[in-house]
Amino acid sequence: MNNDVNLDRVWLGVAAEVWRRRPGPVERAAACLLRSPGLARALVTTPSLLLGWTVATVVAVAAGLAATLTTGTAYVPLVAPAVAGVGIAYAYGPGMDPAWELAGSMPVSDRMVLLVRALAVFGLNAVLGLVASAASGAVAALTFGWLVPMAAVCALALAAATLSRSANVGAAAGLAGWAMTVLGGRVATGSMVAAATASSLVVPYLLGAAACGVIAWYAARIPRRTS
């Protein structure tokens, strides 16, 4: 009989089993899709995808739906881009994410973390907006038309947040940009939803989204200052 049992090693094996965290189905699916358990873990810890934030997003979009149904004015296309822009701004960054400083020293690129989180927040908000928009019985143009402005608002918020290293600045830029566009559309056409439905704006939105996306991607490379 071997009396030289290393109790420390045995305990570590036990502790590893007892303390082991079982990833949920979303994280497992993301790990397969992204081919990186670290990236998947970073994705499911996105501040603006956590339960409280998601509930708040659902409530905001539901309020837009209720306003649409009661007033007859399509508020969902106005609310969805604003909510998504704020969510994107708060997806990743200093002050929002404790991993931000450390992530800079990790082999999993923080730009990849930023990218997958931004895409996930955009995707969730797009699905919620589409469901609400469809439930409001809006015409097809209204159901899908706001996805392009939403992309532009999200890109603007992301670029501003990344450049300024501040989620608050990003959210404010996204909201202010969208508010000015909506008000400008109303002044020009008299319609509250012109900013989401005018086909003439699609190209400017796409160009704006592309430009802001490039700015955000570049700004993520800018060296971080010491605090």
Add this chain to the structure above:
Amino acid sequence: MNVELDDLTRRFGRTHAVDGVSLQAGPGVFGLLGPNGAGKTSLLRMMATVLPPTSGRMRLLGRDPADHAPRREIRRRLGYLPQTLGYYPGFTVVEFVEYFALLKEMPPGQVPRAVAAAVERVGLGEKARAKLRTLSGGMLRRVGIAQAIVNDPDLLLLDEPTAGLDPEQRMDFRALLRDVGQRATVVVSTHLVEDVGAVCDDVALINAGKIVFHGSPAELTARGEESGAAGDSALERGYSAVLAATRSAAAARS
């Protein structure tokens, strides 16, 4: 040599946070001493590949971190404890350490055991499943140390690691540093000279971004004895003597 720095400089606008630093460090514990704002954190952040240098050359673990593939390999073998460690209040100790083990691209099958080992090593086994929001400052610091050592790093960079630790925890931590330093390079930035005296084989004193002393703790102590500078311990007197000499030389130049 695991760390090779050659004329490394980091500027922020007109400020030279790090000014022409050249250093080499192999396995062992290397202490970075200096007053607040001397440039220790900027130097450590460059070594952690978080902050690129403005100029100069740097090789870590025999690789150039300026290139993507070598940088990624360095980061896999790196442990880093920043001066200010943010944390997810809703995470448990194990979840937090595991998160960084995954971000360090450790093989998923090895992660649970490595996490358990790191948590036990910093003496937090009893708090393994406690939420971070319930822990004291000293315990959170130990959680930060656990995430830094979870991948058994070849290069361990610690910025003010003993801040918030009580005397008993500091003794345990020094034992951990000695142990890790047997095979890895450990760079400890601190302004607590007693930590340096207790564990470091080699020490550099940095002031205004420049290395003003590089040698063993015994050599630093000798500087104090020669000058008769003020201080509660021999090492503190050496620290004060070097800083005083540097400042008077700078004043004479200007």
